[in-house]
Amino acid sequence: xxxxxxxxxRSYPPTPAYEVGREKIREFAEAIGDPNPVYTDPEAxxxxxxxxxxxxxxxxxxxxxxxxxxxxxxxxxxLDYSRVVHGDQKFTYxxxxxxxxxxxxxxxxxxxxxxxxNDILSVRGEVYGEGGDHxxxxxMTLVSRAPEGD
Amino acid sequence: xxxxxxxxxxxxxxxxxPSRTFPVQRAALVQYAGASGxxxxxxxxxxxxxxxxxxxxxxxxxxxxxxxxxxxxxxLGDPGAIxxxxxxxxxxxxxxDDGQGASIEVSAKVAAKxxxxxxxxxxxxxxxxxxxxxxxxxxxxxS
Numbered sequence: 448x449x450x451x452x453x454x455x456x457r458s459y460p461p462t463p464a465y466e467v468g469r470e471k472i473r474e475f476a477e478a479i480g481d482p483n484p485v486y487t488d489p490e491a492x493x494x495x496x497x498x499x500x501x502x503x504x505x506x507x508x509x510x511x512x513x514x515x516x517x518x519x520x521x522x523x524x525x526l527d528y529s530r531v532v533h534g535d536q537k538f539t540y541x542x543x544x545x546x547x548x549x550x551x552x553x554x555x556x557x558x559x560x561x562x563x564x565n566d567i568l569s570v571r572g573e574v575y576g577e578g579g580d581h582x583x584x585x586x587m588t589l590v591s592r593a594p595e596g597d
Numbered sequence: 598x599x600x601x602x603x604x605x606x607x608x609x610x611x612x613x614x615p616s617r618t619f620p621v622q623r624a625a626l627v628q629y630a631g632a633s634g635x636x637x638x639x640x641x642x643x644x645x646x647x648x649x650x651x652x653x654x655x656x657x658x659x660x661x662x663x664x665x666x667x668x669x670x671x672x673l674g675d676p677g678a679i680x681x682x683x684x685x686x687x688x689x690x691x692x693x694d695d696g697q698g699a700s701i702e703v704s705a706k707v708a709a710k711x712x713x714x715x716x717x718x719x720x721x722x723x724x725x726x727x728x729x730x731x732x733x734x735x736x737x738x739x740s
Contacts, residue, residue: 475633477628479664485676495674495677504679505659505663532686534686536683537681540680
């Protein structure tokens with residue numbers, strides 16, 4: 448069954464704060480094999496004008512993907528997650544994520560369309576700091592492939 | 598947002614950034630799964646990957662996106678100078694368990710000079726001769 452386009456615009460409550468730790472950023476930077484000291488050395492980060500180590504540009508996905516689980520698991524939307532692949536990903540930054548941040552994500556459904564039997568779902572995650580300041584917007588497109596034989 | 602130390606005035610459209618080849622082995626995918634929290638078995642379980650119609654275990658799209666970004670952040674010096682970064686996942690990076698794994702080749706060039714001392718960088722990422730990212734672009738803040 449195609450996804451119901453009336454879900455466009457649906458928004459979900461902000462997630463509880465995710466506290467970004469220095470060691471989590473280090474772990475992520477090591478996992479992508481990136482030795483840039485701005486991710487691990489507070490002094491190197493300060494030399495570039497950051498108040499603490501910053502996270503790699505794709506790190507916010509760790510937080511927004513968890514938040515998007517609200518959409519994926521929404522029983523009313525009824526997305527068949529076993530058929531879903533990641534189509535596009537885009538980040539728009541007000542500033543980089545940094546150690547010490549307590550980040551909350553407000554998720555909403557930006558778009559639902561059907562293309563050649565596939566459902567294309569666009570999910571927006573607005574990431575805010577503790578004081579309500581905007582940090583980054585993550586736009587994720589999920590493609591739910593049509594079942595064979597449809 | 599911080600500005601990279603590279604001067605906007607000294608950058609021309611067509612400038613090629615230093616390209617890189619990133620090796621990917623199964624162990625890297627396991628490590629990325631742990632660090633990112635994405636434990637989808639298509640990224641570490643060959644039996645499962647083949648069951649769902651894939652040729653073998655594939656890299657996380659977000660792992661490929663992270664590697665592609667390194668060509669830009671290495672050039673900038675300061676990853677905090679990235680204003681926007683987006684990609685389309687066009688083909689998977691297939692990572693066989695053959696002792697060699699796969700590699701991701703990334704090149705990038707300055708495609709446009711924008712307002713506010715920003716430039717757009719277009720990125721090309723291939724693996725085994727196939728383009729694995731499409732519409733892969735970053736907007737960056739220069740000084």
